Amino acid sequence: MTARQTKWHGRIEGAAGRCSVAGCRKAGEFRAPLTPGGFDGPGSWRLLCLDHVREHNSRYNYFAGMSPEEIEAAQAPIAGWERETRAFAAGAGRGPAWRDFTDPLDAIAVRFRPMDAGQDLQRFSARERDALRVLGLKDNADLHAVRKRYSELVRLYHPDRNGGDRGHEKKLGEVLAAWQLLRGAAAFS
Known part of the structure; x- marks a missing residue:
């Protein structure tokens, strides 16, 4: 209806x-x-x-x-839009990951703290940098390079590729753990 x-x-x-x-x-x-x-x-x-x-x-x-001036101003194509707005900083980049902080105010303070001239924001956390080292990669790696290296190492250390030899099981576990950590890294989102 x-x-x-x-x-x-x-x-x-x-x-x-x-x-x-x-x-x-x-x-x-x-x-x-x-x-x-x-x-x-x-x-x-x-x-x-x-x-x-x-x-x-x-x-x-x-x-x-x-008045005629007020009428003209009201009929202007940009009437109501002439207010100034705050300029956004170019290249401000991403802030820190919220999960790295227990207090949200700490995360906000870090986000807006002025940086020193020589200071560079770390792209990866300490655990993520350790995982990159397990894969044999540097801090400038992208997700594609991480995925490619992970695939290579799994093929290298997997028992099925080594005639059932389980001698590389510990190293395979480290590679798997590194991939699990890095695939969800904030640097790749």
Whole structure:
């Protein structure tokens, strides 16, 4: 079942009052503003019948009481957009991972602390750097290089590739653990 379409947009269904124009006996079903809305809310309004709301709308002039300069400013294509906004720092980069902090305020403080000239933000945590060393990679490795090296080492140390020899089982476990840690690293997200 479709919703009933009303013929007149803006009609207040079930309005119980009469038109607020003196002498009019029709139902007041449409809102007409008495004062314009602003920061404090929609302003005040009164109920009018269809004939009187049409008359009200035909007399309404948004620009009434404005100077020619104010009218021109209100009609400008960028009217309302001339406020200055805060410039964002170019190349601000990602902040620290939230999981590395127990107190969120510490993470915020680190994110906005000015860096020393020689200081560089570490891309990987200490555990992630250890995992990279297990794979034989440096700190500048990307996820593709990590995945490729992981595949090579699994093929090298897996018992099925070594005739069932389990002598490299410990090294294979380290490679698997390194991959599990690095695949979810924030540096690759």
